[in-house]
Amino acid sequence: MVPHLVTALTGPLLDLEKRMLDKTTEIERWFRMAWNDHAPPFYSSVDVRNAGFKLAPVDTNLFPGGFNNLSPDMLPLAIQAAMSAIEKICPEARSMVLVPERHTRNTFYLSNVARLAAILKQTGLDIRLGSVSDEITEPTRFDLPDGQSIVLEPLKRYGNRVGVDGLQPCAVLLNNDLSAGVPAILENIKDQIVLPPLHAGWATRRKSIHFAEYDKVVDSFCAMLGIDPWLINPYFTQRSQLNFHERVGEDALAEAVSEVLAKTRAKYAEYGITEQPYVVVKADAGTYGMGIMTVKDPEEVLALNRKQRNKMSVIKEGLQVSDVIIQEGVHTFESIDDAVAEPVVYMIDRYVVGGFYRVHTGRGRDENLNSPGMHFVPLAFETPCNTPDCSDRPDAAVNRFYAYGVIGRLAALAASQELDATIPVEKAA
């Protein structure tokens, strides 16, 4: 049984969702036109926060894990979307190599890889898994909790291309976010499609660039919809050249926090919102919930203790943090059985293919749910996000999911524009 979903809704969000439902036709046409100008990412997942008065993305992942968290009922949608994507990218392909993350001991992650491979297989592709992990020197079988197993093979270089033993596919799909930089084996690939492009990896990607593109997307979308863009867009700013260890740039960070809090406070006043504003400081190239902190007062960043400074200075793969994004915090008002719930929306190509909630019992609603050691319970969305029922109440689950699907797609569109805007110079030539 799927637990009942409780959302503490207040005025404006109902208005916002109602407006989305009233304008589904215009919204869908708007997306159709937008995707005409920008190729969608091959796949993406977007962390959405529902504050009751505001609905916004807080993170956009271009190498989504967690496909195994989606309801099996959504698989047909994922397969159909993947068929549509493959048909555009490599219509004649017989096979594809999927490059997973290095961590081979996380069976939960490997279950995601198995699910992804199953989806892609059903589009008519033989899928082989080419690992960049040093530990994989020969085909190695991994048993999964559900009784299935997968075989990881070493990724091999063939001249300007990569593959696995005996196979140089027309396309390589990365499910590795390249946090540690681009592995040498993936550099200077020619005559082969790499999805997403290497510059979508966290070695080069920046949240601040993503959210700057999201600003543009949202301004255009909200002009069409006739709503205040703030209702779906968190304020943010960016600061560089910090050094948390050596306390360099603390004043600049405090000033940035102050600036975002002031703007947020003004909006709260405008809408009569009595919650306490807060900001989230995140590593601009961060992921995995590392290098992230919640701040309610600028003074807090001037008084970080050693442990907090250590926590902020290092992210995945041991990289140092010098650039941060300071983003308006969006309260999580959704809860399930008293546990805080954060929705994650999954897309393949331009299509929303499902989602799930990260449900966590031990945290407050202004805390980050995707943090190290966090043991969330995934709760698959019951229904897909493309069948709103306009005759039903806006807070009916099917309609809530439609709104989530809209926000997810706006963030995916921003990612698409971000990737177009950040093509490396040698490639753009």
Add this chain to the structure above:
Amino acid sequence: MVPHLVTALTGPLLDLEKRMLDKTTEIERWFRMAWNDHAPPFYSSVDVRNAGFKLAPVDTNLFPGGFNNLSPDMLPLAIQAAMSAIEKICPEARSMVLVPERHTRNTFYLSNVARLAAILKQTGLDIRLGSVSDEITEPTRFDLPDGQSIVLEPLKRYGNRVGVDGLQPCAVLLNNDLSAGVPAILENIKDQIVLPPLHAGWATRRKSIHFAEYDKVVDSFCAMLGIDPWLINPYFTQRSQLNFHERVGEDALAEAVSEVLAKTRAKYAEYGITEQPYVVVKADAGTYGMGIMTVKDPEEVLALNRKQRNKMSVIKEGLQVSDVIIQEGVHTFESIDDAVAEPVVYMIDRYVVGGFYRVHTGRGRDENLNSPGMHFVPLAFETPCNTPDCSDRPDAAVNRFYAYGVIGRLAALAASQELDATIPVEKAA
């Protein structure tokens, strides 16, 4: 609760389905390549017969009704497929006019129109219904059994284009099979997309041409799969210039029946099938189950009584029948609670979006289920047709549906080739 589905399976079909399941990746790639060469019909439905030893299409509809029979759970798939189709055809369109059948008193049919309009609306199109019925002279509201209502408006001509009052859409979608010929208002349309093309209507379409293309499709498919094409393809031949009223051509028809029976009998012997072979004689341009009869012996067509001859001579819209297709009958071995069940597979663009069973209690398994006055019970497929479970038994429902989806798509591909092959000369220039 969905009733339990009973299928009286014997040897060869299990083999066939097993082979399809073993080769899903190859099959899906084969379709991907095939659709690369032939644009899929905008939509289609295919009547499939499951004889236990044989699985084959018996009719392919390019103006499918009955979308209201599909499970609501399949709607997201239909919406996603329609999005993909619209994006290719008229990516910038804001609206579309749907042209329904003339019969406005069939609320069941009008429910299909409402469902279709709802699917298309969700792709970002304003849908208006432009009727060619003489009865519709102004916007007219029709209430539907489920409490919804639809408004039919008169289709209007605007120079080289058509539309409804105040709207000339970029594309017009026909859900009218043009059995009575192409209405003058739809002739010589320019600068506007008509879907499907007018020559897909029964004014010009011929079953014999469709099944000739199906022969080619199946030969190529079965060469890839390594199976006898007969297992998924009924024998057929065609006869012209008959006149049932005046008993012209009876000998030629008897000879054709004899020919198809003999070939079928040989295959039955080859596979050790003990059923009695039969053929179905159908008007080559017929539809709606009219102008159709089941024959087990050539003598039968030499001894038709007046009532039988009358029944064969006239089809929908009072058209005379002079050309017939003589097709190997495929027994219906599927049953639900002792009632005969015939599956119908629905497609939008290249995607299977669901299906249902026509369930009829009062008929034998070699009789035509889609006949006038037939009151079938629609039973929606429980699961979509694109998620086979290779670890499950081939006769598990999810796997049966995969096989149905393959047969449906082969017929849709044949229809696509048929439409390419029958483009009117003035258009082909």
